[in-house]
Amino acid sequence: MKLKPMIPHKKKTLKAIDFFCGAGGMTQGMIQSGIDVLAGIDIASDCKQTYEINNSSTYIETDITSYTADDLKEATGILKNDDSLVFIGCSPCQYWTKIRTNKSKSKMTKDLLDRFKYFVHEFLPGYIVIENVPGLCNSSENRVLRDFKQYLSDSSYVFDDGIINGNDYGVPQNRRRYLFVATRLSEDIRLPEAEKSDDLTVRNFIGRNNGFKKIPAGHKDETDYIHSSANLSKQNIQRMKLTKRDGGTRHCWKDNPALQINAYKGRDDIFGDVYARMWWDKPAPTITTRFNSFSNGRFGHPEENRAISLREGATLQTFPKDYIFKGSNNATIARQIGNAVPPELARRIGIDLIRSWKNTIVQSKSKSS
Template sequence: MLQPNPNVINNPIELFPVAPITPQLKAVDFFCGAGGVTAGFVQAGIEVLAGIDIDPNCKATYEENNTGSKFLKKDISLYNPEDLSTELKIQRNDDDLVFIGCSPCQYYSSVNNIKDKSAKGRLLLEDFQRFVDHFRPGYIFIENVPGLKKNNESPLGRFKQFLIDAGYVFSDDVLNAKYFSVPQNRRRYVLLATRINNEIKLPTGSKKNVTSVRSVIGDTTVFPPIVAGHKDNSEFLHSAASLNEVNMRRIQRTTHNGGSRREWSDDPELQLECYKDYEGHSDVYGRLYWDKPSPTITTKFYSLSNGRYGHPEQDRALSLREGAVLQSFSSSYKFLASSQGINGKLIGNAVPPKMAMAIGNALIENRINGAI
């Protein structure tokens, strides 16, 4: 009787197991702006079908840098979910669909004092909820200022209750972008939700990821020294705002590498009337520190008088490209708006791509492995 040969494998399936199919997440980026989340999600391996924004100034920048993603200029308060379904060929109850809702947040920002200008934005989360309710995507990502969570008037509480009622679980907290390799001290409220698994976790970041201003703008072969008022007409956009005579004197009196306005507070020609008897807001007119993360890059980071946005050494404020790389945009990311102010707004309002990439990686891990 023949005996089986122990060197022959009779079950080829055991030798060549079929690899599990990795789900391909796809996303719709509501309030996409310049495309910070889109860029980060694509780096993580998520297909972004489209970015939606009411601002036409976003279109050229978004489309140029995010090939394959449509730009839809829409006011979502007036846009029908059925029309979005037709436009993007997306269906309800798609487990692999991600909705991104990083809406404009000035109304709840701690640095905004003019509420009437941004009052309409306080309701955008409710408009976003209408699309979530219709499509019931597998995942939801929201990023906003910490004030959204703290403010009792915000719609966040109602949105969370809606998620619970709709069968979602979520995790939310205030995260700092500096722990995700963004060279910037940027605290943001983040919420991740899913109806696919019983739990979802935010990425934790690490102190090992903290990096400095010097590491991204300190190389003078990449960022050659420029003067205030320099206009860079290339796509690199290393342009700096001009300074009037008194502001030039102020920054010349401000110590390199972290100096502040307090250094010339005793000079009656330089001291501002509003600060004569006020010690707060000492960062205004200050210089960045070389070996620390930058302060939060706002929409006015290119203006010396709007925060600690003076270059660590040169007598000027940050250039547009310096602000962009401090937001973790690549040096090749093109900002194509028609003015310095609009480009500054696109840069300052963006979710840092490296932070978005960490969020995207967390969603992929949850889809494949659950909440482990």
């Protein structure tokens, strides 16, 4: 399946600031929808080069907790109460994710939505978008989202939110996310409409028919195409060879004492996707920050004896194949890709914002005539 080219529309109707922009997945999709992204803001220095190479937007590298509204106004020229302004807040989500992570390391980021609220309060943009892990709205301890919603309601915003699957929005993954859209301009705001498609499978995005030549584990692609795969130990190579093609799991070698993993002995019912292959004719699993590792999920290539490559992961995230990723090593690039909002999801959100914006203009002209 060919992705739609990420070419900015000539006519811009809305402008946006992309908070916590990372490598630019949300920015890229918004640009494709026709929205002018003025700037992306992030503390991550390793994302700056990737972001600026691929987007005409300014990358503001800063700690958002000490950055002020005056700083943002000076850097971008935005003003308060601008109906055409969109604020996008996709803050780091490790604290609220179900994936096993060190919560103590991510605890400092769990209240970044509160900092985002500060900028919303200072500028009162016409539109607001939030994308995050489902745990952001499911956790009983998360007062930040509740307070944010209450603040918006008190400030005459209306909103729609819910848990969506990226596979219903042009993304070839089972990627469940929390999505939130808001406006103070009208009642006409809703999440993009889900569109089911049987074409959003691994087969239609990667593989030799989609420009991905066969490569071995440990292959290094020195070009910007980064069709590079991680090294595998001899033991993991043996495991992959015994893992059935097209969806095979570690159960294929669980009775081999030389290959079985101690943590899983007699525990075949847990973590079934670890050391597993993707299926050709199903969506990929969620592309995480460690998608290039065979041992961290169902990230084995459907038939080749390796984990999927960096470019394959980016393609399953719906980045265009000419999107250039820069980083000091493969782990850094994988993290940029896995943390990103899929551009195709972002594009569809942007299209709906423009629809709402245009409807507001039509209604305003109708009332004044």
